[in-house]
Amino acid sequence: MAIELQQVSYSYADRSLWKLTALRDINLSVPTGSMVGIAGATGSGKSTLLQLFNGILKPTEGTVKVLDVTIQAGEKSPKLMPLRRRVGLVFQFPEQQMFEDTVEKDLIFGPLNFGMSLEEAKARARQAMLDMGLDLALLERNPFKLSGGQMRKAAIASVLAMDPEVIVLDEPTATLDPISRAELIHLLERLCREQGRTIIVVTHRMDELLPYADNWLVLKEGSTAFQGSVKALADDPSILEQCGLTVPQSLRYWRAVADRFGLTDEAPRLTAESLAELIASLPSGSGNSSEQHEGKRDGHE
Amino acid sequence: MNESYEGQGLEGEGQAIISLDGVSFGYDPEHPILQNITLSISQGQWVSLVGPNGCGKSTLVKLLNALLPKSAGEIVVSGMQLSEETIGSIRQCIGMVFQNPDNQFIGATVEEDILFGLEGLCLSYAEMAERLQAYTTRLGINHLLSKHPGELSGGQKQRVAIASILAMEPGIVIFDEASSMLDEGSRNDLLGILQDMRAEGKYTILMITHDADEILASDRVLALHGGGLAADVTPAELFRDEELLQKCHLCEPYPWRLTRELQNQGIHVDVPASEKELIDTLWP
Numbered sequence: 293m294a295i296e297l298q299q300v301s302y303s304y305a306d307r308s309l310w311k312l313t314a315l316r317d318i319n320l321s322v323p324t325g326s327m328v329g330i331a332g333a334t335g336s337g338k339s340t341l342l343q344l345f346n347g348i349l350k351p352t353e354g355t356v357k358v359l360d361v362t363i364q365a366g367e368k369s370p371k372l373m374p375l376r377r378r379v380g381l382v383f384q385f386p387e388q389q390m391f392e393d394t395v396e397k398d399l400i401f402g403p404l405n406f407g408m409s410l411e412e413a414k415a416r417a418r419q420a421m422l423d424m425g426l427d428l429a430l431l432e433r434n435p436f437k438l439s440g441g442q443m444r445k446a447a448i449a450s451v452l453a454m455d456p457e458v459i460v461l462d463e464p465t466a467t468l469d470p471i472s473r474a475e476l477i478h479l480l481e482r483l484c485r486e487q488g489r490t491i492i493v494v495t496h497r498m499d500e501l502l503p504y505a506d507n508w509l510v511l512k513e514g515s516t517a518f519q520g521s522v523k524a525l526a527d528d529p530s531i532l533e534q535c536g537l538t539v540p541q542s543l544r545y546w547r548a549v550a551d552r553f554g555l556t557d558e559a560p561r562l563t564a565e566s567l568a569e570l571i572a573s574l575p576s577g578s579g580n581s582s583e584q585h586e587g588k589r590d591g592h593e
Numbered sequence: 594m595n596e597s598y599e600g601q602g603l604e605g606e607g608q609a610i611i612s613l614d615g616v617s618f619g620y621d622p623e624h625p626i627l628q629n630i631t632l633s634i635s636q637g638q639w640v641s642l643v644g645p646n647g648c649g650k651s652t653l654v655k656l657l658n659a660l661l662p663k664s665a666g667e668i669v670v671s672g673m674q675l676s677e678e679t680i681g682s683i684r685q686c687i688g689m690v691f692q693n694p695d696n697q698f699i700g701a702t703v704e705e706d707i708l709f710g711l712e713g714l715c716l717s718y719a720e721m722a723e724r725l726q727a728y729t730t731r732l733g734i735n736h737l738l739s740k741h742p743g744e745l746s747g748g749q750k751q752r753v754a755i756a757s758i759l760a761m762e763p764g765i766v767i768f769d770e771a772s773s774m775l776d777e778g779s780r781n782d783l784l785g786i787l788q789d790m791r792a793e794g795k796y797t798i799l800m801i802t803h804d805a806d807e808i809l810a811s812d813r814v815l816a817l818h819g820g821g822l823a824a825d826v827t828p829a830e831l832f833r834d835e836e837l838l839q840k841c842h843l844c845e846p847y848p849w850r851l852t853r854e855l856q857n858q859g860i861h862v863d864v865p866a867s868e869k870e871l872i873d874t875l876w877p
Contacts, residue, residue, distance in 0.1 A: 334746050440646045467773045469646055469803045470844040496776040538777045541847035548868035568854030
């Protein structure tokens with residue numbers, strides 16, 4: 293497990309009159325190398341949860357295990373510096389965390405800080421740029437003269453340059469245009485599948501992450517409302533509505549087709565392309581020119 | 594759906610409330626950001642302004658009320674030619690709602706924030722109280738009047754921003770990516786507010802957006818690309834044109850994408866309004 297939370301609660305201003313409990317009794321397991329989506333309405337505790345993942349916040353109750361480090365409520369925490377290199381946090385507006393006058397300086401700042409040599413840091417910076425699909429020529433540019441999409445990718449590259457094993461992103465696609473959003477999600481998927489990094493994404497646009505995430509965590513008022521595979525979520529999306537979220541259209545259309553044909557064991561088809569393929573393989577009703585019936589005539593009326 | 598709109602002049606039947614003739618803008622004359630834009634928008638229309646990041650959408654709307662000075666061409670708003678004498682009157686006709694409501698909060702409470710704009714219009718106290726009541730009720734925020742902006746959610750803040758703009762009763766309301774920071778529920782709320790505004794007929798809405806649902810709800814799409822107007826089409830025409838979508842960095846709504854993918858599989862259906870409609874069409 294890359295991350296394991298056991299009965300974790302977190303309260304702001306714990307021993308005061310203004311105590312505010314943001315998370316209640318959270319149990320969470322994130323397998324190494326998996327991609328996890330976290331959803332929940334505004335104020336459900338998503339951002340608080342993220343800050344537990346590299347020790348910015350310490351649990352007020354329970355145990356947080358991240359990689360080989362254990363942080364326990366009420367106990368003095370171990371050295372967190374190495375953990376912070378291994379768990380990269382990308383906040384909601386990552387471009388706001390850029391500050392140097394060239395992209396390269398921004399990218400090597402973190403690695404140098406964590407003790408890498410200049411050579412090593414520069415090599416990491418170049419690799420991070422390539423991983424994010426950015427042109428190396430941009431290294432010499434002023435980060436504030438990049439386009440919005442490039443700036444965001446460069447900011448993520450600056451976290452990637454530290455070679456983290458776990459990358460946690462808070463709404464990475466907000467304010468990007470739809471094409472740049474799809475590109476970014478695709479890049480994150482590659483970091484996960486090809487390089488084995490653990491990717492955790494907080495998002496209020498579930499639809500764009502649905503086809504790629506292995507597991508989902510849905511929070512409601514600081515508690516876990518759902519935790520499980522995308523299949524389990526697709527089997528009963530009504531839980532999302534109970535949490536004040538809208539069921540994404542891709543999920544609604546999948547549900548409608550699956551219900552019509554009683555497809556209970558099928559992996560959910562959450563892209564338009566895969567759903568269209570499935571529909572083409574199902575027996576047609578009337579007038580459709582679908583020739584690819586695959587004999588799925590049993591199991592439904 | 595705007596099928597009936599097709600083939601008609603997209604300028605609409607109403608009187609032109611905004612018209613641009615040969616308008617250009619650039620910080621550097623060698624590299625103009627907008628070049629020779631000519632277009633006309635009629636009263637009551639809801640227009641989506643689309644295009645990739647950095648193509649000049651925000652620049653274009655800022656030229657309308659001279660937040661930026663045009664470098665060439667003529668702009669006429671509500672029958673007034675834009676010039677130094679008319680800037681003040683034109684600005685009263687145009688309300689703007691931005692991406693981040695935090696940037697336009699001025700008052701210490703919701704009430705103060707909304708009254709600030711009204712004070713600027715030199716209205717009587719009675720009139721101010723009446724409008725405050727009317728617009729906060731309409732946007733469902735009258736229970737928030739004494740709240741500090743810090744106590745509000747993103748969606749609530751955006752409602753306050755909209756109420757404070759509408760209370761000034763501008764004929765033209767410009768939304769600059771007003772929903773991009775909102776969660777889905779708040780985005781749907783905003784869409785409802787816009788639909789009500791259109792139904793009322795007294796607002797002309799100009800909306801910079803990447804959101805497929807917002808574009809679909811509007812009457813007309815103006816696409817900017819490379820400093821010029823690349824297309825002037827209905828939302829349906831935009832979503833059927835894969836090349837144009839790519840050029841504008843947009844994606845079509847899910848049912849449209851599914852319809853296209855079905856077509857690739859040799860299954861021809863109309864774009865369904867809901868998943869139920871699709872099922873009923875495919876398997877009656």
